[in-house]
Amino acid sequence: MVALLDHFTSSHPLIRPQLGFPNYNSKKWIQGAGRLWIVNNSRYIRMRVVGSKAPKDVNLVDGKRLYLGMDFGTSGARYTLIDKDGIIRAEQKREYPKYMSKDVIDWVHSWKLTLFQLLEDIPNEFRALIASISIDGTSSTTMIIDSTTGEPLCRPFLYNESCPDAVSIVTSIAPVNHTVCSSTSTLCKLVSWWNSYGSSKDSAVLLHQADWLLWLLHGKLGVSDYNNALKVGYDPELESYPPWLLSQAYSYVLPSVQAPGTFIGLVKEDVRTRFGLPKDCAICTGTTDSIAAFLAARATQTGKSVTSLGSTLAIKLLSTNRIDDARYGVYSHRLDDKWLVGGASNTGGAVLKQIFTDEQLKNLSEQIDPMKVSPLDYYPLQTVGERFPVADPKLAPRLTPRPKSDVDYLHGILESIARIEGEGYKLLTDLGATPVEEVLTAGGGAQNETWTRIRERILGLPVSRAQQTEAAYGAALLALKGVE
Numbered sequence: 001m002v003a004l005l006d007h008f009t010s011s012h013p014l015i016r017p018q019l020g021f022p023n024y025n026s027k028k029w030i031q032g033a034g035r036l037w038i039v040n041n042s043r044y045i046r047m048r049v050v051g052s053k054a055p056k057d058v059n060l061v062d063g064k065r066l067y068l069g070m071d072f073g074t075s076g077a078r079y080t081l082i083d084k085d086g087i088i089r090a091e092q093k094r095e096y097p098k099y100m101s102k103d104v105i106d107w108v109h110s111w112k113l114t115l116f117q118l119l120e121d122i123p124n125e126f127r128a129l130i131a132s133i134s135i136d137g138t139s140s141t142t143m144i145i146d147s148t149t150g151e152p153l154c155r156p157f158l159y160n161e162s163c164p165d166a167v168s169i170v171t172s173i174a175p176v177n178h179t180v181c182s183s184t185s186t187l188c189k190l191v192s193w194w195n196s197y198g199s200s201k202d203s204a205v206l207l208h209q210a211d212w213l214l215w216l217l218h219g220k221l222g223v224s225d226y227n228n229a230l231k232v233g234y235d236p237e238l239e240s241y242p243p244w245l246l247s248q249a250y251s252y253v254l255p256s257v258q259a260p261g262t263f264i265g266l267v268k269e270d271v272r273t274r275f276g277l278p279k280d281c282a283i284c285t286g287t288t289d290s291i292a293a294f295l296a297a298r299a300t301q302t303g304k305s306v307t308s309l310g311s312t313l314a315i316k317l318l319s320t321n322r323i324d325d326a327r328y329g330v331y332s333h334r335l336d337d338k339w340l341v342g343g344a345s346n347t348g349g350a351v352l353k354q355i356f357t358d359e360q361l362k363n364l365s366e367q368i369d370p371m372k373v374s375p376l377d378y379y380p381l382q383t384v385g386e387r388f389p390v391a392d393p394k395l396a397p398r399l400t401p402r403p404k405s406d407v408d409y410l411h412g413i414l415e416s417i418a419r420i421e422g423e424g425y426k427l428l429t430d431l432g433a434t435p436v437e438e439v440l441t442a443g444g445g446a447q448n449e450t451w452t453r454i455r456e457r458i459l460g461l462p463v464s465r466a467q468q469t470e471a472a473y474g475a476a477l478l479a480l481k482g483v484e
Helices: 002-011 107-121 164-173 186-196 209-218 228-232 269-275 289-297 349-355 358-366 406-430 449-459 471-481
Strands: 027-032 035-040 043-048 066-072 076-083 088-095 130-137 142-146 204-208 223-225 256-258 263-266 282-284 304-309 313-319 331-335 338-345 438-442 463-465
Touching: 066 107, 066 209, 066 289, 066 471, 076 107, 076 471, 088 107, 107 209, 107 269, 130 209, 130 289, 130 471, 142 186, 142 209, 164 186, 186 204, 186 228, 204 209, 204 228, 209 223, 209 263, 209 282, 223 228, 228 331, 282 471, 289 304, 289 313, 289 331, 289 338, 289 438, 289 471, 313 331, 313 406, 338 406, 349 358, 349 406, 358 406, 358 449, 406 449, 438 449, 449 463
Parallel strands: 066 130, 130 282, 223 256, 304 438, 438 463
Antiparallel strands: 027 035, 035 043, 066 076, 076 088, 142 204, 263 282, 304 313, 313 338, 331 338
């Protein structure tokens, strides 16, 4: 058996180096027939290749603890469960159920149900080994909660929702071109709510989507992280809210802020018993979805960048310099002693799925010559409004003229999104960020090889798929960090 496998590892074309098992030496992978073999001289471990469902036959070391990350994106959520070596032990995804309330989607009900469904999806034997949990959510998705009842005081303000009525007020108190001056910032949403809410505000507390979901698990209302809190005005360099914000009448609703991956508390007793979690299961502060995707990609050197091609397009560049400029939707997140400079556009995969099915996207992409320049010039958006590389709440989608050929149409859209990405990276460099040297790709768009080659041509940079492409993996790394 050993001789046969050793021969197979040296000759099979699917073999690739294994990068996620740091405790093993001389490792090789063999993938086939729905199984993954890890070969380490005479030692073999058999496990199912992880797909959209949790594996049932993973050989866990006795007593080995696991770390749970959950990603709440724009259209659905996913969990990823890893061990201390970063090996994925299980993962699953779900689309948000569309609960309606008075002709609008009840996102609060939908997110809560999805959170508990994902916990239920984790195999029982794995739940008992979970040491910590962290969650990422969409940036600037804002909730105002009653601190006495835990109930929302209004519907959530979604990540791409614009509050132009608050821009002039915010720009009058914030520094010039601060990230909060964007109409989609968390602070603009808070100010808009503050000026329109007629009832008592005394018990109000602001939470971001990830904060609220984590609160459902730990029960300590009013805790956030400095990635999510950036767009409400928190200064991660000073590690405090600035005086110009603290002097405002609504400053008392702001949450306390910790570094991402900081221990908050243990899981609530009712949640622990419902899902069979350990008594010492820790809940840790989270981050935004694009930051989690960057963490998952393990891009640790300045000049490295990650483009997240999900429902929307977000870019993050690791830079020695901090750049913030609300005129273009550019802002910097802190990452240890460096800065993640970037922005998020409303273009992306959601536009593609409005027009094509998944099967059409796959089949049509295979017919595109990625080296051929498309003559079509679009600005693909779902609705009116853009955040980056131009901050224009009135920018209208441009998806015409439509050619007769669906292949040509898709080619034009993919190339137009790539041009927006290229404009974004050029803007960051022009503003003083460390020049980009390599682009890693996360999100669903990372799987489209044709799109990758189109982007490589337009960007003039090496573009590849990140080793880990899911934000939930980055959230799991934060969960691990929180208990190390």
